[in-house]
Amino acid sequence: MKDCIFCKVVRGEIPSARVYEDENIIAFLDIAPVHKGHTLVIAKEHYETIMELPDRLLQELAVAVKRVSRAVMRATNAGGISLSLANHGIAGQTVPHAHFHVMPRFEGDGLRHWPQGKYAEGEMKEYSEKIKASME
Numbered sequence: 001m002k003d004c005i006f007c008k009v010v011r012g013e014i015p016s017a018r019v020y021e022d023e024n025i026i027a028f029l030d031i032a033p034v035h036k037g038h039t040l041v042i043a044k045e046h047y048e049t050i051m052e053l054p055d056r057l058l059q060e061l062a063v064a065v066k067r068v069s070r071a072v073m074r075a076t077n078a079g080g081i082s083l084s085l086a087n088h089g090i091a092g093q094t095v096p097h098a099h100f101h102v103m104p105r106f107e108g109d110g111l112r113h114w115p116q117g118k119y120a121e122g123e124m125k126e127y128s129e130k131i132k133a134s135m136e
């Protein structure tokens with residue numbers, strides 16, 4: 001896609017620090033890392049969110065995320081890895097080309113989980129049924 005930042009990265013029009021590339025996937029360092037080594041993994045072809053990605057490509061992306069996660073963990077001596085993928089602006093997506101964040105984690109790094117809520121009586125059943133009925 002012409003004006004997409006990550007498509008420009010794929011085409012080499014924006015420089016990037018690449019850590020992995022194959023026929024359909026690239027991984028490169030995030031320019032503003034939560035910790036050094038924070039890597040983005042994308043399909044070369046433009047799809048806005050995970051929900052549009054064809055299954056075959058998503059499978060390749062997932063396998064690349066696994067390999068990159070192992071490499072980032074080893075290279076940065078991290079104690080763990082957090083994965084994140086925001087879909088649409090309301091969820092925090094700022095670049096509309098689907099991308100996994102692979103983030104090394106360290107003891108006491110202060111990053112927190114999202115706030116956790118509660119279900120009222122019967123609501124878990126209600127939500128699980130609504131979601132089940134919406135599966136395609």
Ligand code: 5GP
Pocket residue numbers: 005014016017028029030031032033085086092093094095096
């Ligand atoms: P999002 O907020 O959509 O989940 O993540 C977008 C990420 O892309 C951000 O973490 C941001 O730092 C990174 N980013 C934005 N522009 C560039 C760029 O030109 N090069 C690289 N390497 N990362 C970028």
Ligand code: ZN
Pocket residue numbers: 001004005006007008045046047096097
């Ligand atoms: Zn794109």
